Amino acid sequence: MKKSFQDVSKHTTENIYDIIAVGFDPKKTKILVDTKDIKRIYPIALEIAKRITFSTVKAVFGFQNSTNIGMIGFPPIQAAPCFLPSVIEGKPTPVLIPAAIDQDPYWRVTRDIAEKMGYPKPAQIHSKFLPGLGMQGKMSSSIPETAIFTTDTEEAIDKKISSAFTGGQPTVDMQRKLGANFSICSVFWYLRYFFDTEKESDERARKCRAGELLCGECKCNLKDATKPFIADFKKKREKAKDQVDQFLFDKS
Amino acid sequence: MKKSFQDVSKHTTENIYDIIAVGFDPKKTKILVDTKDIKRIYPIALEIAKRITFSTVKAVFGFQNSTNIGMIGFPPIQAAPCFLPSVIEGKPTPVLIPAAIDQDPYWRVTRDIAEKMGYPKPAQIHSKFLPGLGMQGKMSSSIPETAIFTTDTEEAIDKKISSAFTGGQPTVDMQRKLGANFSICSVFWYLRYFFDTEKESDERARKCRAGELLCGECKCNLKDATKPFIADFKKKREKAKDQVDQFLFDKS
Incomplete structure (x- = not known):
């Protein structure tokens, strides 16, 4: 009966290793885990929740009658x-949230109620979203081929x-x-x-458009750059565990 | 901005004193405070929440589009x-919940999903509800005259x-x-x-119906019984604070 709790915990732990390996400064970084730190979050969430109606989240997030109340209660x-x-x-202490555009609705709803609650x-x-490796669309952890x-x-x-999906033609000719x-x-x-500098990238774009580059060459460049990058990241990730x-x- | 947190905390503390003063055995009693113990409750609540739709809580609790998502997320x-x-x-460990009838919908919804989650x-x-002192209806903490x-x-x-409201006639005659x-x-x-034994109470009922008792007499009986009861309870309540x-x- 605890299967899904373990899953949550595993993903959370793996994400934490990644965040640390990216190089954040521990003096300036505090990682908040919803389930672990819920005691600090929950009293504030209750105050927020009573100021947002189902109409609002229905309009903002597209919730319906068939939506589960976990999703409805999450914002x-x-x-x-x-x-x-x-x-x-x-x-009153202002915050700046770096996030991708898909998280935008949360902050809009939050901005609507902040001042009523006495907060900035x-x-x-x-x-920016890094695109997926597949044909269009974003990376998906449930489709491993779309991301490294x-x-x-x-x-x-x-x-x-x-x-990986490229913008290449069907044949070399x-x-x-x-x-x-x-x-x-x-x-x-x-x-x-x-990996490319802006200048290198502009030159790559020019050659690509002119037919001077084949997709195989770019793929080799990306492999040669990615493999040492990931090898190095894995070392940092191992260190992050401590x-x-x-x-x-x-x-605690 | 913290006013309402303090209110919650004050009511909770007062309720805890009352529960202890009633005489529960500390060896067999554990008081769970939602906001304080949320870390233990929240992971289980998440598993429950994803198995209940808005349609269900709408039908069971009468929630509407104008209901705030705090209420929707509470069950x-x-x-x-x-x-x-x-x-x-x-x-799997069975539980027995003593509660008044107004809490019944919560346990019905819970019973519907328990076995899917692997729990009994x-x-x-x-x-039973103790009636309010007003004309019909239950006691209300927001109408102090309805309860002692x-x-x-x-x-x-x-x-x-x-x-207090009685079943008396407009005049003594x-x-x-x-x-x-x-x-x-x-x-x-x-x-x-x-306070009455069953026998005393039945006799009181008979006399009341026969016009042998006036409401003032019953009120005096209730005052005489209530005052020492509350005085004693207050002492137990003071002890409860420790x-x-x-x-x-x-x-912790």
């Missing part, structure tokens, strides 16, 4: 950390990049003749976001 | 302690019982002639539940 849990710094400091409105900064995981083996990385479309190419964007306590909001 | 918090003993014991269905035992509180002064007790209606009389039921730790589910 205040997501919103509570916006006000936690004010509660901790004992005075939370501010947000939108991060920080724990992937070299073989898995080779295989995923080999099968056509590509040489017509050029390819870098703007829809996942390999191009992975290289641009992670650092978790330094990052937790509540160490 | 799983109420239900979670039904399964907590199973989680603590690590094996909770069982319930219905307690365990912290009331003797003057307040006198005043509340003097104004009419009451002597027509008799009164004990079945709707709050004073009769307080005496029957708390015993809270023994009763708390989680002492």
